[in-house]
Amino acid sequence: MEPVIDQAFAAALYSDDDSGLDTGASLLAADPASDAELLRRGEEFVRRAWDRGWLPADLVRLVRRELDEHAAGLAAGLIGSEVRRYEVLPPRWQAQLDELPAPPPTGRPDRFSYASALLALHRLLLRLPAIEPVGPPPGALRDALHLPPAHDEPRMLTRIRALLAKAEATGFPEEAEALTTKAQELMARHSIDEALLAARTHSGSAPGACRIGLDAPYETAKAILLDAVASANRCRAVWNSDLGFSTVVGFEPDLEAVELLHTSLLVQGTAAMTRAEAGQRAGGRKRTKTFRQSFLMAYAQRLGARLADGTARATAEAAAEGAVPGASAPGAGLLPVLAARDVAVTGAAEKMFPETTTTRVRGATDLDGWTHGTAAADRARMGGSTPEIPG
Known part of the structure; x- marks a missing residue:
């Protein structure tokens, strides 16, 4: 049988109407075991965004513009979790990370609303267009990033x-x-x-x-x-x-x-x-x-x-x-x-x-x-x- 999260994604991420989001959110709300995988896939979508030229501030600004402030906080949480994988970040990244909104509280009394908001965010991230890169993505070697030695402003x-x-x-x-x-x-x-x-x-x-x-x-x-x-x-x-x-x-x-x-x-x-x-x-x-x-x-x-x-x-x-x-x-x-x-x-x-x-x-x-x-x-x-x- 297809995993619940795959069923939810098939219903919500590849359709343009809200009924697909409702179907996917209902499936996830009834399956608490899918929460960890839902977040992991969100981090993967964020990682793909870096490869398409997006920066943290770009992502949060677009999410806030297309969805709402709550979704911007969810995006900030995914970004914070994803960038912890890297020892070295490109220039300007840390300043942008420091200005991200605070993620929403971890408590989820309403599982349906939480799943619906995350699926809407995932759908937006999945459909991000490629834009002109203004620097290398995170995870590149220090030499590839052309980072100078750390120094004060x-x-x-x-x-x-x-x-x-x-x-x-x-x-x-x-x-x-x-x-x-x-x-x-x-x-x-x-x-x-x-x-x-x-x-x-x-x-x-x-x-x-x-x-x-x-x-x-x-x-x-x-x-x-x-x-x-x-x-x-x-x-x-x-x-x-x-x-x-x-x-x-x-x-x-x-x-x-x-x-x-x-x-x-x-x-x-x-x-x-x-x-x-x-x-x-x-x-x-x-x-x-x-x-x-x-x-x-x-x-x-x-x-x-x-x-x-x-x-x-x-x-x-x-x-x-x-x-x-x-x-x-x-x-x-x-x-x-x-x-x-x-x-x-x-x-x-x-x-x-x-x-x-x-x-x-x-x-x-x-x-x-x-x-x-x-x-x-x-x-x-x-x-x-x-x-x-x-x-």
């Missing part, structure tokens, strides 16, 4: 994190502007220093990639903001709207800058939007969706121009200082180094995504939202004492 990144945290926490726009400006200056100079060091030591470092989630609502505006941050930091961003993330391609110091700055600017922008929206409501306004959409679109567009300007200025200042010892003229060695890295990043992005398309975004329709979003971007301006962009 560079002091510069620690300072940048502290500045951005203060910018997010303050309620004073001028203070947030000054803190974020200083953080951007440090990021730009850190990137230039790392590029020059790699060129002098002939390290042979190559561009890598990371994925950044872009959750609803207003994911289009968030993707535009991320693209602006990535471009300003010599990276390329490719948005997958169906799966809710962008893949950013660049050199490691620049990827770290993109992750830090995008997160901080999104926090600052959301806080500014909330304050502006409260003022609109106090004035009797009722509709808020178009205001928010227009606010974030304006915020992203204006920041894109400001970030690009800040990067150009930081590069010019470094070149004027004669950042490359032994160069025939100030900047004579810096600009070719940066140009070579731009070419490498573009080549890596085109290799990873040989076919991309452009998409038409919905325009901003709320003048008040656009005006407030532009002002918020001006307050979060990057790179020192740049004059405001004329309206």
